[in-house]
Amino acid sequence: MSKKNKSAFTLIELLVVIAIIGILATVSVIALQNARAKSRDAKRAGDIKQVQTALELFFNDNNRYPTATEWESGQIYSTSSIGTSTYLQIIPSAPTPNDGSCTTNQNTIRYSPAPDGSSYSISLCLGNTTGTLTPGPKCLTPGGIIDRDCSCGDDIVDSRDSQVYPTVKIGGQCWLAKNINYGTLVLGVNNQTDDNTMEKYCYNDYETNPAPDTVTCTNGQVCGGCDTDGGLYQWHEALQLSYSCDAVDCAALPADPCCNFTTPRQGICPTGWHVPSDAEQNVLDQYLTDAGQTCDAGRSAYDCAFAGDKLKEAGTTHWTVGTSTNSSGFTALGIGGRYTSAPNFRFRGTGSGFWSASVSGVNAWRRYLQSITSTVYRYATARGNGWSVRCLRD
Numbered sequence: 190m191s192k193k194n195k196s197a198f199t200l201i202e203l204l205v206v207i208a209i210i211g212i213l214a215t216v217s218v219i220a221l222q223n224a225r226a227k228s229r230d231a232k233r234a235g236d237i238k239q240v241q242t243a244l245e246l247f248f249n250d251n252n253r254y255p256t257a258t259e260w261e262s263g264q265i266y267s268t269s270s271i272g273t274s275t276y277l278q279i280i281p282s283a284p285t286p287n288d289g290s291c292t293t294n295q296n297t298i299r300y301s302p303a304p305d306g307s308s309y310s311i312s313l314c315l316g317n318t319t320g321t322l323t324p325g326p327k328c329l330t331p332g333g334i335i336d337r338d339c340s341c342g343d344d345i346v347d348s349r350d351s352q353v354y355p356t357v358k359i360g361g362q363c364w365l366a367k368n369i370n371y372g373t374l375v376l377g378v379n380n381q382t383d384d385n386t387m388e389k390y391c392y393n394d395y396e397t398n399p400a401p402d403t404v405t406c407t408n409g410q411v412c413g414g415c416d417t418d419g420g421l422y423q424w425h426e427a428l429q430l431s432y433s434c435d436a437v438d439c440a441a442l443p444a445d446p447c448c449n450f451t452t453p454r455q456g457i458c459p460t461g462w463h464v465p466s467d468a469e470q471n472v473l474d475q476y477l478t479d480a481g482q483t484c485d486a487g488r489s490a491y492d493c494a495f496a497g498d499k500l501k502e503a504g505t506t507h508w509t510v511g512t513s514t515n516s517s518g519f520t521a522l523g524i525g526g527r528y529t530s531a532p533n534f535r536f537r538g539t540g541s542g543f544w545s546a547s548v549s550g551v552n553a554w555r556r557y558l559q560s561i562t563s564t565v566y567r568y569a570t571a572r573g574n575g576w577s578v579r580c581l582r583d
Contacts, residue, residue, distance in 0.1 A: 253306030288316020368419025389420030
């Protein structure tokens with residue numbers, strides 16, 4: 190009795206089977222990855238809803254939202270004379286990895302309260318469509334989730350001239366970590382025209398950083414130029430107001446457009462950013478002041494130890510004295526300023542000032558840092574002088 194020959198798989202058949210198995214495995218892995226990504230997005234949306242509810246409960250009991258310091262405790266609670274109310278035991282963190290086009294900073298849940306506690310924003314990012322929400326960075330506000338990026342820590346690109354600015358989150362605020370440098374260089378004269386041109390000064394009239402062997406720099410510091418220092422702006426240019434605004438007495442004419450304008454004021458800053466108010470600068474001062482030290486918000490003097498050292502770039506590249514730490518990441522450079530009287534450019538290596546959008550009589554409030562001082566100077570100064578602008582996110 191003869192045995193029947195059993196046919197084996199041919200090489201082509203084996204390759205087809207292997208290919209099918211490979212395709213099925215790939216589809217399964219992709220489906221699993223998509224399912225996991227959707228699960229992470231669902232968790233992000235669910236967590237943020239939980240946070241929103243807790244914040245509203247806190248507001249109902251306290252008539253304000255938590256401060257940045259309260260948020261950083263890791264939970265949302267309120268202590269009163271009648272006990273402690275806990276609204277959220279553990280503030281959730283965003284699941285990882287970040288999905289879609291979200292960067293790590295956009296994916297991170299970041300809380301930014303308004304200075305007076307009346308509002309807040311929280312950044313989050315979705316990799317895929319989740320319910321009615323589209324993919325990408327989002328911003329949670331008391332009114333709900335809006336389609337806007339309010340994260341902090343990534344570089345931003347100014348759409349007006351493609352300049353790149355690093356950003357840094359300090360407390361509940363998001364700051365540019367570099368002085369703004371936008372506008373047309375004005376040489377040797379005080380700007381006295383209203384020609385719709387954004388104008389700036391550069392220290393010693395250098396727009397770019399000159400070679401060290403061609404220019405003798407003040408105090409032996411790096412020569413600088415607007416490309417490294419940022420521009421120096423008269424107050425009306427910083428706020429993008431009429432030139433006449435530099436001389437209006439706001440104590441006598443509080444209703445004048447130079448004194449009574451809509452805030453926050455974008456001014457010279459990129460879209461989505463603004464020139465900080467005196468109150469917003471005070472939030473920064475208070476947050477960086479060492480525990481047990483004073484920080485008088487109404488001062489016309491130095492105070493708030495050791496906030497100044499935490500704001501200044503460490504080392505002696507731009508400062509004559511290297512006692513600062515820059516632990517905040519603000520990276521203030523000792524680039525001096527411009528005065529209306531001769532010598533126009535002064536104090537390179539020893540000082541640096543930053544305009545606010547707030548007025549005081551015929552002056553405007555600014556912050557000033559000094560190389561030999563660890564505190565922060567709050568002073569109302571003449572608006573015609575030229576100081577730096579450090580923009581704050583809306």
